[in-house]
Amino acid sequence: MANTNHTEVLDNVDNNDSISVFGARVHNLKDISIDIPKNKLTVITGISGSGKSSLAFDTVYAEGQRRYLESFSAYARQFIGDMERPDVDKITGLSPVISIEQKTTNRNPRSTVGTVTEVYDFLRLLFARIGEAYSYNTGKKMVRFTEEEITDNLFEHFNDQKLTFLAPLVRGRKGHYRELFEQLRKQGYL
16 A cells, blocks of 8 residues: 555545555655555555564654644653654544554463553553443443442332341451451441
8 A cells, every 4th residue: 555656645635534644754664655544454564674663663653652742731741751753744544542562472371462562451441441331131331339329229219128238258368357347347237
C-alpha cells in the first residue's frame, strides 16, 4: 500500500476508516505516504532495514504519543519535556495509540501475549474501571450496590422476615481473623 504518490492518499483524507500518513521521512523512510486501515490487523513486513519500525513506532506511534502529551497542561508538560515531532508532512485519522515492545524474554509456557508485553495489567484496569459486567446466566447488566443500598433493599423487601446470612469458614489461610469477627459482632452481624 505504500506509495510516493500523494494524490492517492489524499483521496482518503476525509475517510475515518484509515490512518493516513503523508510524506514520512523518519530514518530511512523516503517520503512515504500510506493508508493503514483501522479496526483490522495490519502487518508491516519487509527485509531488515526497510523501515518497518520507522513507520510503525518512530512515525505513527511517536505522533500519537506526542499529541497525547500535548493535551496535558503546560504545568504537567514541564516535567515530561517536549517530544520531537516525527519528520512527516501530515498524519490524519490517528486514534489513541498503544505500543507493544518487541523483546526477547525467558520462555514460560504459561505466558500469554498480554503478560509478556505487560499490557495485561493495563487491560485489567481498563475493564475494571470502565467495563460493564453482564450475567452469563440472565444476560442482564450487573449492578454494584453500596452497603447502605443493600441493607435498605433488604429492609424494603424482607422487613417482617427473619434472614440468615452465611459465609464460608476461613481455613488454611494465613492471618488472624479474630479482629474481623469482633468488628462484625459489634456491628450486629454475628
